[in-house]
Amino acid sequence: MNGKIMTFFEDKGFGFITDENGENRYFHVIKVQNPEMIKKNAAVTFEPTNNAKGPSAFAVKVLASSKYITIANERIKISSIKSFNTFTKAVPMKAEVDKENTVLSVGLLMNRIRPQSVDIPQTTQTLRMLAVTTFQNATHTFSEHEIDMDETIKVLKNL
Numbered sequence: 001m002n003g004k005i006m007t008f009f010e011d012k013g014f015g016f017i018t019d020e021n022g023e024n025r026y027f028h029v030i031k032v033q034n035p036e037m038i039k040k041n042a043a044v045t046f047e048p049t050n051n052a053k054g055p056s057a058f059a060v061k062v063l064a065s066s067k068y069i070t071i072a073n074e075r076i077k078i079s080s081i082k083s084f085n086t087f088t089k090a091v092p093m094k095a096e097v098d099k100e101n102t103v104l105s106v107g108l109l110m111n112r113i114r115p116q117s118v119d120i121p122q123t124t125q126t127l128r129m130l131a132v133t134t135f136q137n138a139t140h141t142f143s144e145h146e147i148d149m150d151e152t153i154k155v156l157k158n159l
Contacts, residue, residue, distance in 0.1 A: 003057070005042045017044055017057050026056040037062035041158065069155065071132065072146040080134040084156050086149070087131065090124040132156070 001019055008015030013029040015038070025048065029035050042065070046057035068075050128144040130152060142152070 001046055001048050001057075003044050003046060005038060005040055005044060005062070008038050008040060010038075017046065017060070019046075019048065019055075019057075023055055026051065026053065027058070027060050031058040032060045032062065034062050037064070069159070071130075071140070071152055072142050074140050074142075076132060076134065076140060078159055080136060081156070081159065082133045082135045084130060084132045084153075086153065087129050088126050089129050089143075090126050093123045093125050 003017040003019040003025070006016050006018045006024065015027055017025045017027055019025055025046075027046070029038070032038060039062075043063040044057075044060050045063065046060040049056050049058055067079065068077055069081075070076075128149050130142045130147065130149060132140045132142075134140075
């Protein structure tokens with residue numbers, strides 16, 4: 001079963017894991033295969049069991065955290081992230097083509113008839129953006145249409 005270490009009392013040698021069903025399970029450091037890797041929010045695998053006081057876990061293994069983070073299919077090495085910031089950007093709204101009422105003439109298609117140019121004020125929308133800068137001076141920019149902005153920022157803050 002998979003879970004995440006929610007609390008660990010180092011001086012007492014025990015803590016609690018929240019499993020994939022949301023249930024809190026007691027664990028003791030002697031039941032952990034790699035106790036040097038125990039830390040809050042670390043991902044773990046374990047065998048579920050019950051003791052006299054309730055749900056517990058044994059054969060706990062702390063999973064090594066990834067060296068990379070993937071944001072919108074962009075793989076970025078965590079140790080190379082220099083900074084990140086959010087900003088807003090006004091972008092043009094995409095006009096949808098009214099396919100039902102569109103009439104094309106052969107002349108228009110053959111570029112003999114030029115459509116009249118009409119100055120239509122273009123509407124814009126404001127998007128939240130995230131910029132991640134690496135030590136190699138590469139900047140990766142993502143919009144709120146590509147990623148869950150709040151969740152991604154939360155993950156970046158916890159790195």
